[in-house]
Structures are given as C-alpha cells and as structure tokens.
Amino acid sequence: MWKLIIIVIASFLRIWQLGQLTEFLGDQGRTMLVLRDFIERGIIPVAGPTTLSGHHLGPMFYYLLAPGYILFGGGPIGVSLWMVVLGIVAVLVLYEVVTLMFGVWPARAVSLLWAVSPFIIRSDRVIWEPNLVPLFALLFVYLLYKVHGAWTWGKWLALGAVTGILIQLHYPTVFFIGLLVLYAGSLLVLRLRNIGDVAFAFAWGFIGFTVSLLPFLWYESTVGFQDIIGVISVMASGGGDPVGKRVMVSLWLEYAFRIFGRTLPYMSRVTVMVPIFLWLFFFVRRPTKRNVFLTAWFFGGLLPMGRFSWAVYDHYLFFLIPVPFLMIASVLSTIKQHTQQYVAVCILGVVVIFQLMKVDVFKPGNNDIQRVATAVSMIRDEIGDSRFSFTLINSKSFSDLHYRYFMDNMGLKPESITDAYPTLVLICDQADCPAPLSLVKDTEVQVICYEERCLGVYPKIALFSDWNYETSKVVGDGLGRIYMFKRRPDLVQ
Numbered sequence: 001m002w003k004l005i006i007i008v009i010a011s012f013l014r015i016w017q018l019g020q021l022t023e024f025l026g027d028q029g030r031t032m033l034v035l036r037d038f039i040e041r042g043i044i045p046v047a048g049p050t051t052l053s054g055h056h057l058g059p060m061f062y063y064l065l066a067p068g069y070i071l072f073g074g075g076p077i078g079v080s081l082w083m084v085v086l087g088i089v090a091v092l093v094l095y096e097v098v099t100l101m102f103g104v105w106p107a108r109a110v111s112l113l114w115a116v117s118p119f120i121i122r123s124d125r126v127i128w129e130p131n132l133v134p135l136f137a138l139l140f141v142y143l144l145y146k147v148h149g150a151w152t153w154g155k156w157l158a159l160g161a162v163t164g165i166l167i168q169l170h171y172p173t174v175f176f177i178g179l180l181v182l183y184a185g186s187l188l189v190l191r192l193r194n195i196g197d198v199a200f201a202f203a204w205g206f207i208g209f210t211v212s213l214l215p216f217l218w219y220e221s222t223v224g225f226q227d228i229i230g231v232i233s234v235m236a237s238g239g240g241d242p243v244g245k246r247v248m249v250s251l252w253l254e255y256a257f258r259i260f261g262r263t264l265p266y267m268s269r270v271t272v273m274v275p276i277f278l279w280l281f282f283f284v285r286r287p288t289k290r291n292v293f294l295t296a297w298f299f300g301g302l303l304p305m306g307r308f309s310w311a312v313y314d315h316y317l318f319f320l321i322p323v324p325f326l327m328i329a330s331v332l333s334t335i336k337q338h339t340q341q342y343v344a345v346c347i348l349g350v351v352v353i354f355q356l357m358k359v360d361v362f363k364p365g366n367n368d369i370q371r372v373a374t375a376v377s378m379i380r381d382e383i384g385d386s387r388f389s390f391t392l393i394n395s396k397s398f399s400d401l402h403y404r405y406f407m408d409n410m411g412l413k414p415e416s417i418t419d420a421y422p423t424l425v426l427i428c429d430q431a432d433c434p435a436p437l438s439l440v441k442d443t444e445v446q447v448i449c450y451e452e453r454c455l456g457v458y459p460k461i462a463l464f465s466d467w468n469y470e471t472s473k474v475v476g477d478g479l480g481r482i483y484m485f486k487r488r489p490d491l492v493q
Helices: 002-015 026-041 060-071 076-102 104-116 118-125 129-149 153-169 171-189 195-222 226-237 245-260 273-285 289-305 314-320 322-333 338-358 368-383 401-409 436-441
Strands: 388-393 423-428 467-474 481-487
Touching: 002 076, 002 104, 002 118, 026 060, 026 076, 026 401, 060 076, 060 129, 060 153, 076 104, 076 118, 076 129, 076 322, 104 118, 104 322, 104 338, 118 129, 129 153, 129 171, 129 314, 129 322, 153 171, 153 195, 171 195, 171 226, 171 289, 171 314, 195 226, 245 273, 245 289, 245 314, 245 322, 273 289, 273 322, 289 314, 289 322, 368 388, 368 401, 368 423, 368 467, 368 481, 436 467
Parallel strands: 388 423
Antiparallel strands: 423 481, 467 481
C-alpha cells in the first residue's frame, strides 16, 4: 500500500502539466532527430551525443528511449513521458534497494523523499542522457547487492551490462568500474572470496560490459578509438592547470552542496557541512560494510571532481545523487524505538512539506515544445518557398537543433548560415527579446553554426550593412519573437 501511494505521488508530480513544464532545447531536438531516423528510417545510431569536451558517448541512450518513441507516438511529449516512466522506475528501484539493505520503513521514507525532490522531478521530465544516470546507479547497487548474496554468472553478466550502460550515459560514471575493483579487492583482503571466484565474476561482468558497448566499440574502431582515448586523456590531465588546496576544498563543499541539495531543502554551501559531519560521526560509530560502501561511493566520487580546473556542471555529479538518500536510510535503520521512529517520521514529514512547496507542478511553465513548434509554423507561413537560413538570439540553448527538428517535420530546409540566401530569420526564444529597432541598429549578430565550414567558430552576420529589416512577430503567448530580414539586392547571388 505504501509503495503504491509513493508511486502515485511520484507519477502525479512528474506527469501533471508535462507538456508545459518539460524543457525542450537543442539537446532534446538532437535526440528527437536521431530517434526519428532510428525508428522511422532504420538508421541505427552507433555513436551517442558529444560531451562538452567534444567526445562521443555511446548510443545506448537512444536505444533506451526507442520503446517510448514507439509506445507514446513519437513526439517530444511522448518521449518525455517515457523519461517520466523511467524516473518512476527509479523510485521503485530505490525502494527495493533500501528494503534489501536497510529494511521496509527506511525504504518508504527515502523513496518518498526521492519522489518529491523538486530537482529530481524536473530532471525526470527532460530528454537528456545524464538524467538516466541515477536510475542505473541504483540498478548497479541493486545488482551488486544481489551478486554479493548469490555469486552467479547471470547476475554478474547483468551487472557488467549496467556498468556499460552507465558509461554511455556520461563519462564520470567510469567511477563505477573503480567501485567494482574496490569491492573485489575488499573481498580478497577480507578473504571472503578467492581469486578464482573474483576472476569468474569479472569474466562474466566483462562480457556483459562489452556486449552493451558493442555498437560503440565498432564505431570507435572505425575512427581509431579517438573518443575513448580523448576522454581518458582529459580525465587523466584534470582539465588543465592544477587546482590549489583552498580552491579544491571550496569546490568539494560546492559539489557536496549540490548533491545534498537534491535530498534536503534549504541547503547552502555552509549548512551542507552539517549532514557531512553527522554522517562521518555516524560512520565512526557504525562502520558496517554498507556504510563503508556508501562512504567510499560519496567521498571516492566527490574528491576527484575537485581536481578538475574546468567547470563541473551539475550533471557531472549525477552518479552521486543516490548516496545521500541511502545514507539517510542507513541512519533510519538504526532507529528501533517507536518514540524515536515517530520523531523521525515527523521530521521527514516537515522535509517533505518543504520540498512540495518548491515543486513547479502548479506554476506556469516555459511551454517549450509548443513555443518552438509555433515559431517554426510562423516561419513557414512567412517565407513560403523562399531560400532562407536562421539563427537564435537571446537563447538559453547552445544549439538550434530543437528548431531544426520541427523544421524538418514541416518540410523546411534552411541553408547553411554562411551561404548567400535571400532571407534571414532571427529567433528570440525568451521573454526579454530586443525591440526590432534596437536589433536593426546592431552592427553584428553572432550566430550558431555547426556546419563543417564554420571550423568550430561561431561566425557573425553584419546586419546593418548587409540586410534590410522587414518585419517581426511575437510567438504565441509572448515568450519569443521572430525577426525577418532580406539581403540587400546587390548582395543576393
């Protein structure tokens, strides 16, 4: 009954107003283009999205989304709904993991905390590969717990496959390979398993790992394994210049704040030290195998991130999101007296209420999907059969593939931004769009360009000297605007 209640709460908070609240930017447009080619045109992806360092991930993300594309109609809302389904599965897996490790009542408590976490709710709606990392991290723990109790080839095969999937969702998850090595080493040191058992386990795990990576390994063999070698090089170098000790400590606190902020409300970079010190105090008092594992997972994953000199974005830390929930479950499992349990439940109830106050289900969303579709439809009506190109201004997206997805669906074929087309469309997809007269006065506009001819540099368009302004129109409910320009007649080829 409790499990059903938690699932209903999680489902409602993720599905309600899904179309308005889910984010749909360039990364989501890219995924939809690949999925459409995969499902409808039979073009099987063998390489996944690129990371910020320019290296490809594996294609497993697209394979995982394919059932949702087929089941729910193939559009962005359908695939977002599938992401929600996988997010709800994560709640169930967390419930099962905590039940196995710490008991039923801690499972109910932390699953409810996970279900109402505002950040996790938002992540579960968005079509983006890092958002599946927490689910597969929990599956990793579930299978590791299972193989520890029953040393069978099938479970090790599945564990290896899940590890291979994790690496294809985001490269920081290579940490789980190290976690497996640490686990095997501890078994040997404690003489819980012999070398033969460990070799047997790793052989089957390696088979599962390799099978899950086969399409990507085939692709890498055709390009000289440049992505794998490049990622290893970047991770080994730490991203450039070494980081000083004070900076490193500051970064650790910043990253810990981001991780615990997914679990507990009103965390700050200062207050986050409270749950960390409480956990260390608890760990010293109860250094069980499970607590050793959680401590190694948290600090073993957190500390290396502090050595990177580049910006560590939130999604780099997604492989650590389950840890605070499991830590809370471990603490709750030690509370046996009914009075103490009652106090703990009251505290958790307050936390849940605070989290529910921060969720966005009853707030207006950006309505990204409808806004982008409306803008593309307006462009189609304006340009007719004219040759054109477009770019984005005042956008929070780093690419224009969400617009290209809808343009492709509507039969529009924009030319390369560097060609001599007669019509230029500028798209502002935020509320604070510049006034047309202000935009016309700008001498240059920087554009998004991904064609090979751009050579990795965003070119600029000389609006004032090369183009004549024609008109602009507000998109939908005012959350965007399109601007139309015509190239000066003497410059048209």
